[in-house]
Amino acid sequence: MRLRNAVLSVASAVALVLAVPMSANAATGDFLYKVGPGVPAGIADPESRKCINLFGATEMDPAFAPENFTGSTATVFLDFDCKGDVFYVMNPGKKLGDRLKLRSVIFS
Template identity: 50%
Template sequence: MRLRSALAAAVGGLLLSVALPSSPAAAANGEFVYTYVGLNGVSLRGALPDPESRVCITIPETVDSALPAFAPGNFTDATATVFLDADCNGDTFYVMPPGRRLGDRLRLRSVVFS
């Protein structure tokens, strides 16, 4: 009898958790901008509008490029941690508070927002 009650409670809890809507992923409001070298060596501006929080984002323009992006600007409402390596790996990173713009010397391939 106890096993049946416990099983019914577990199944009911599982069904309830599946039926409830999941909360959407939080996003940083604003835009994260950067510069990258495009075809023919031309510097172009890239942007991540309203990026997702707590998810590593590899800068798309650096995926198949030998050159990292540079000169990031964090115009979101979240703190951005930029990494020199893709997939937010490596020991070279920099923490950027909201509203901060850095110069051409800072290189990055990925970023994660708080």
């Protein structure tokens, strides 16, 4: 009888763990920016804790005017691969002007 109760308890605990939804590993929302002569670009629901090199940004022409409409903090970098000493932290809902240049971003 005790063995049956123990097995039932373990099975119940496993079922409970599997039933609880896992949190998504994404920054829900949109991260918008511009490339070239003001051409809009963006990322929808970007992956968290992964460096993203921005589409359209080049060595000669970085992206600019970022807008963080995700639910996560975005750290934008002037250099590719989220490297370098030039970066800016953007809280959710933050918009920055055309003067801020960026080539990569990572979300919390």
